[in-house]
Amino acid sequence: MSLTICNVHFTQQSEPIVWFSSPLAKLLRLRGRKSVNVKLGRETIPATVRTIKKGGHHVYLSAGLRRSVRIPKSGHVYVYNEDEGEIQFGPLIGVLTDSRIRSSASPFGERTEFVKQLLRLGQRRAYFFAFTPRDINWQQETVHGWFLESGGVWSRRVVPFPDVVYNRLPSRKAETGLQLTSLRERFVRKRIPFFNWSFFNKSDVYKLLDNDPEALRHLPESINNPTSGRIREMLEKHHFLYYKPSAGSLGIGIYRLTYHPRRGYFVRYRRNSENVLLRFSHFDGLMRMLRARHGSGLNHYVVQQGIRLVEIENCPIDFRFHMHKDGENRWVVAGIGAKKAGRGSVTTHIKNGGSLMTPELALGRIFVDRSDDVLKEAKEIAVKLSEAIERNYSHTLGELGLDIGIDRDGSVWMFEANAKPGRSIFKHPALKEQGRASLEYILDHCLYLSKFRKKEDS
Ligand SMILES: Nc1ncnc2c1ncn2[C@@H]1O[C@H](COP(=O)(O)OP(=O)(O)O)[C@@H](O)[C@H]1O
Ligand SMILES: [Mg+2]
Numbered sequence: 001m002s003l004t005i006c007n008v009h010f011t012q013q014s015e016p017i018v019w020f021s022s023p024l025a026k027l028l029r030l031r032g033r034k035s036v037n038v039k040l041g042r043e044t045i046p047a048t049v050r051t052i053k054k055g056g057h058h059v060y061l062s063a064g065l066r067r068s069v070r071i072p073k074s075g076h077v078y079v080y081n082e083d084e085g086e087i088q089f090g091p092l093i094g095v096l097t098d099s100r101i102r103s104s105a106s107p108f109g110e111r112t113e114f115v116k117q118l119l120r121l122g123q124r125r126a127y128f129f130a131f132t133p134r135d136i137n138w139q140q141e142t143v144h145g146w147f148l149e150s151g152g153v154w155s156r157r158v159v160p161f162p163d164v165v166y167n168r169l170p171s172r173k174a175e176t177g178l179q180l181t182s183l184r185e186r187f188v189r190k191r192i193p194f195f196n197w198s199f200f201n202k203s204d205v206y207k208l209l210d211n212d213p214e215a216l217r218h219l220p221e222s223i224n225n226p227t228s229g230r231i232r233e234m235l236e237k238h239h240f241l242y243y244k245p246s247a248g249s250l251g252i253g254i255y256r257l258t259y260h261p262r263r264g265y266f267v268r269y270r271r272n273s274e275n276v277l278l279r280f281s282h283f284d285g286l287m288r289m290l291r292a293r294h295g296s297g298l299n300h301y302v303v304q305q306g307i308r309l310v311e312i313e314n315c316p317i318d319f320r321f322h323m324h325k326d327g328e329n330r331w332v333v334a335g336i337g338a339k340k341a342g343r344g345s346v347t348t349h350i351k352n353g354g355s356l357m358t359p360e361l362a363l364g365r366i367f368v369d370r371s372d373d374v375l376k377e378a379k380e381i382a383v384k385l386s387e388a389i390e391r392n393y394s395h396t397l398g399e400l401g402l403d404i405g406i407d408r409d410g411s412v413w414m415f416e417a418n419a420k421p422g423r424s425i426f427k428h429p430a431l432k433e434q435g436r437a438s439l440e441y442i443l444d445h446c447l448y449l450s451k452f453r454k455k456e457d458s
Helices: 022-027 063-069 109-122 172-176 178-189 202-208 228-238 283-300 359-391 429-449
Strands: 002-010 017-021 035-040 043-052 058-061 075-081 086-090 092-096 127-131 142-148 154-160 164-167 222-224 240-245 255-260 264-271 274-280 301-305 315-325 331-340 355-357 399-406 412-418
Touching: 002 022, 017 022, 017 063, 022 043, 035 063, 043 063, 058 063, 086 092, 092 109, 109 127, 109 142, 109 429, 127 154, 164 429, 172 178, 202 222, 202 301, 202 412, 228 240, 228 255, 228 283, 228 301, 240 283, 264 283, 274 283, 283 301, 315 359, 315 429, 331 359, 331 429, 355 359, 359 399, 359 412, 399 429
Parallel strands: 002 058, 017 043, 035 086, 092 127, 092 164
Antiparallel strands: 002 075, 017 058, 035 043, 075 086, 127 142, 142 154, 222 301, 240 255, 240 301, 255 264, 264 274, 315 331, 315 399, 331 355, 399 412
């Protein structure tokens, strides 16, 4: 097999013909052939093949061939042949996303800027486009994709089904709907790699890792949908718990429960952008309050052992580890943000008064000369946790956002794993470079999942 970058040009002829410059024809073992199958994504079209005397790696496609294969544009792209007589251009990579609010300049709402960054970076290495579920034509097996032109404007083109789909559909609710479930299954049935599969629920991740002793060491004790009896037992055992909605995010609906044998039960939470602290002398009073606020919604809660996090100026600190699979299918830490909780806040979310800093700065203030070792160990554990999640999960994973706590002894804990992590940590001026690296990893991993790579799985 051969893989190389070539420069694609178009000609006027209407018959399906493809010309290769002589060095390229030699590399792709095409010399002496009369016809060849030309592939893009999931489309294959037979064409007449010719060689032209010209140096470099150039390809000329007739207008007729271009139209049937639906090659989106001229310029540099990979060309690859697995079998003799078959030439594949690409990879063709689709970023699946959507937005409720959209305009022609921002077709993916607030996600548009992220999609643009990714497409811009991928432009020279792939046919990189974005699409929404509405842009798929299942009958014709085509996608009405959004391509980014050099001036930063959008253009629409119909392309075959891609080699890889990077899923950034935003809505947890929409994702569990019948339509999107079958959308994913249809792609997988066509053997089109699709990552990530969906959002995670906290309880799903805890369950995934339940039989994985290596990962379990770093998971606070957690119970899904606990009875009030179990919550009480957990409070007596740990004196400090987090009670949180399994499908929650952004800290919404989270309670921090503490128990002092003499003083009673304390609960801290956020109510209408205010931090509240309540005391109950009896456990039943605490449960009554929670039930009054959530009713049967509590059936979708998890209770978790509370971890005494490291602090700066009496405010707890935790970390977002943004993880990617790289071009060799290995998990790597792309970037880490340290988040300091706002005063009195139950979580470290910026929206709740938290602030963002580099892990070096945060850990340096806490662990001083031990901080490099603590960070190194936390990175190793984050890789192990990602491997464990992937090992126990039945779908393709390429990206994870781990919420990691470090306690006062330096032990590392994972609070949750996000399968579609936000990118707010990369707004920090010191984390811009990591933000770029994160995009590179997405691209590299798409190249890995498509067949456009030199090495085979090992
Ligand atoms: N078991 C815990 N012990 C200590 N702090 C926790 C615990 N669980 C959550 N937190 C704090 O609350 C934050 C939000 O919790 P998380 O599980 O990530 O929920 P969300 O989905 O709302 O982000 C964490 O980043 C951490 O600061
Ligand atoms: Mg979180």
